[in-house]
Amino acid sequence: MNEYKVDDVRNVALVGHGAVGKTTVADLLLFQSGASPRLGSVDEGTSLLDTDEEEIDHRISIASTLVHFDYGGHHINLIDTPGYPDFIGQVSGALRAVETALVLLNAGHGVEINALRVSKMAQEAGIARMIVLNKCDAENIDYDSLLNSVRETFGSHCIPINLPVGLGADFKAVHDLVKNAQASEAGVLGDPEGTRQELIEAIVESNEALLERFFEGEELSAQELRANIPKAMAAGTLIPVLFMSAKTGVGVAEFMEAMSNYTLCPQDIKRMEQTKDGRSVMLDPSPDQPFVAQVIKTRIDPFISKMNYLRVFSGKISKDSSVVNVRTGKPVRLNQLLDVQGGKQEPVDEVAVGDIFAVAKVDDLKLGDTIAADVNGDGLSLPEIKFPHPVVGLAVEPKSQNDQQKISGALHKIEEEDQTFHVIHDEETHEMVMQGMSELHLKIVQERLLHRDKVEVVTHQPKVPYRETIMGTVEGSYRHKKQSGGAGQFAEVHLRLSPMPHDLNPEEYFTKANFDHLRSYHYDPELNFAFVDRISGGSIPNQFIPAVEKGIRERMKQGVVTGCQVQDLICEVYFGKDHPVDSNETAFKIAASKCFAELFQKARPALLEPIVKIEILIPEDCVGDISSDLSSRRGRMEGLQVSPGGYEIIQARVPLAEIMTYARTLSSLTGGRGTYDIELSHYEMIPPNEQAKIIEILTKVNE
Structure with missing residues (x-):
């Protein structure tokens, strides 16, 4: 597989919004490079990349797909990723495997929301970016507006390395700014001389020697500029912008040249590993170093079973080798190494740094795992791959x-x-x-x-996991007595229930100064519940105290009023009685459960609802509508942040019950231009006007 040097490898990911032509471009690259004898088509269901039944049916990419081809003396591993936010998790793994993200935009639509999101993910991953403006043959494109939008969204380091000769129906060529500023073609848009000057300044900013020569007025050759574009991309001083049309073929050859010559090789990105003791160390991307790879994708194939895709970050390895899964510490046997080309796999003898390969039927591996040669048992692992939370x-x-x-x-x-x-x-x-x-x-x-x-x-909408609690303090007792011939059951339990505030420090609060005869307490932070043992004089023998707590906890799990779990309370056991013959754990468990339920009903029970923290990314012209909608859902606005490209981020807290189908609403209010993330924040008392209604519904459901 690896018949090339590591500095000849280019690992890239095609990312962007849906329907901008990523898969079409990938099919075209395979065809133009000679890697495929035919040109696949998404519309005709013959794409070499979208091969799953669901992808063919819906005409969209659902999973990331790995392909490779050789071009311009370089071996290019390309990962095509889905463009719709619904499948953004596929982008996370792809970005870990590459050094450059090719952010594809529809020139006719400008910057769309998922392009903003995946570009930010690439930036956070520490990899280089290149902006590719596809569909430049579309009508009504204004060059200045388009470029301004790109720079407002992705930053001022976005500088064209070529300029379009016309746009729309007049788009017939691109002018190479790296080569020269003087355009031989008529109709070149923009300012060739001014843009080339910007480009040179961005390139030399990352190279002190070039910067010094530039300030001295020395002319830099096109060859020098080309050689230093990858360095500028790695340093973040340049995000190249290109123009093309996959449909007409204009600019495609120039894009392929740029991808081959300017995208980064595996040695251009500095990556870190973590040792067992948590220290970060620099990873050396050399074939001579110990083998290190990470699982960047898992696929369950109905014919091959489980298949894991891995990126090699250091070293090399041959088939039939053993490595260590750093997560489990167990050896993993790699009997077969697979070269992947879309939906096809071919066995290879060896893989080395920079390669992306697959292994089949290795059940002990999962997405994000690091595998490594067991050299000195260092247990070095790559950082985990972060994925968005489901919403x-x-x-x-x-x-x-x-x-x-x-x-x-x-x-x-x-x-x-x-x-x-x-x-x-x-x-x-x-x-x-x-x-x-x-x-x-x-x-x-x-x-x-x-x-x-x-x-x-x-399927149906899931039930909301409401919780029960109390607002008052009560105490009382329950005697469980059962006599039916032979050994009976006897237990008497005295309990005190009171609300447990969230701002209490258990270690400071549960002391003998606050609780007479305190012997011990058990605090459950998840339920904010404390069981307090205040028994004195042996009124309940020690061996039965765990049964009392167990009976209470089991009843809390069942709920008392609505069948919902109980939280936010203190339960004190302070007295009881036993029988030398008839008392046992079962009797005390029953007595505690019954006592708890009776007292709970008298302690002004109330219902709590889950509150989620929500962050919504939307165009600035939608802020008013979204804010009003959140207010109607009993939401509380907590912040508003400006995001690049005319977007804003609304931060709020909203009852979960109010946003179970929020994705549909957000799409309607923003025309599909919004995304959101949620996570559970806390539980909160349901407003009095809603309490009775919800309790009635829940009670009927549980009858």
Whole structure:
């Protein structure tokens, strides 16, 4: 596989918004480079990259796809990524595997929201970027407005390295600014001389020797400029901008030259590893160093079973070798190494630094794992790959009871492939809930279940995991006595219930100064619940105290009023009685549970609802509509931040019940130009006017 030097490798990812032509461009690159004898087409369902049944049906990319080709003396590994936010998790793994992100834009539409998002992800990943303006043959494109939009969004370091000769129907060529400023073609747009001067300044900014010569007025050759463009990209002083049309072919050859000559090689990016003791060390991307690779993608193939894609960051390795999974510390045998070209795989003997390859049927590996040669047992690992949190959920169950055993395994296979898809068995609502990035994301999951696993499912909105609590303080007792011949049951328990504020420090609060006869306490931070043992004089023998706590905890889990879990309270056991023959753990557990339930009903029970923290990225012209909508959902605005490219970020806290289907609303209010992230913040008292209504509904459901 690796018949080239590491500095001849170029690892790139095609990223951007949906429908800008990324997969079409990738198909074209394979054809133009000679890697494929035919030109694939997304529209005709013959793309060499979108090969999954769901991708062909929907005419969109759903998963990232790896291909490779040789061009201009370089070996280029290209990862095509989905463009819609629904599948943005695929971009995260792809960006870890590459040194350069090719941000593709539709010149006719300008900067769209997912381009902004994935470009920011690339920047955070510490890799270089190149802006490629595709579809320059579209009508009504204004050069100045388009370039200004790009620079406002991605920064002033975005500088064209070529200029369009006409746009729209007049787009017939591009003028190379690296070569010279003087245009031989008529109709070159923009300011060739001024733009070339900007380009030179951005290039020399990353090279002190060139900078000194430039300030001395020395003319720099085109060859020197070309050689230093990758250095400027790595330093962040230059984000090249190119113009092209994959449809007409104008600018495609120039784009391929730029991709071959200007994108970074594996040695141009400084990456860090972590040692077992948490220290960060610089990774040496050399084939002579110990082998280190990371799983950047997992795919469950119905024929090959599980397949993991890995990027080699250091060293080299041959087939039939053993390495160590740093996460587990266990050896992993790599019997076969696979070269991947779209949907096809070919065995290879060796892979080395810079390569992206696959292994099949290695079940011990999962997405994000680092594998390494066990040299001195250092346990060096690459940073984890970060993925966005799911924002939409659906309760799911099989349509046929015969598939009850099958569905869980099928969903967990998808969860292995897609880190933005989660499956939760909710113990509070007794539902299986699948979570994803959008309704479309979950629809694709359902289709995949049907196509791949032959499991048909039914879905509905998941129940909201409300919680019960109390607002008052009460105390009382319960005696459990059962006599039915033979050994009986006897236990008497005295409890005191009171609210537990969130701002208390348990270590400072649960002291003998605040609780007479305090013997011990157990605090549960997840439920903000404290069980306090204040028994004196042995009124309840020590061996039965755990049974008292267990009875209370089990009742809390069941709920008292609505069947929802209980939280935010203190339960003190301060007295009791036992019987030398009839008392046992079961009796005390029952007595404690009954006592807790009776007192809870008298302590002014109330219902809590989950509140989520939400961040919404939207165009600035939508802020008013979104703010009004959030207010109507009982949301509280907490902040408004300006984001590049005419976007703003709204930060708010909203009841989960109010945004279960928010993705649909956001799309409607923004014309599909908004995205959001949510995470659970805390639980909060439901307003009095809503309490009775929700309690009535929940009570009926649990009857």
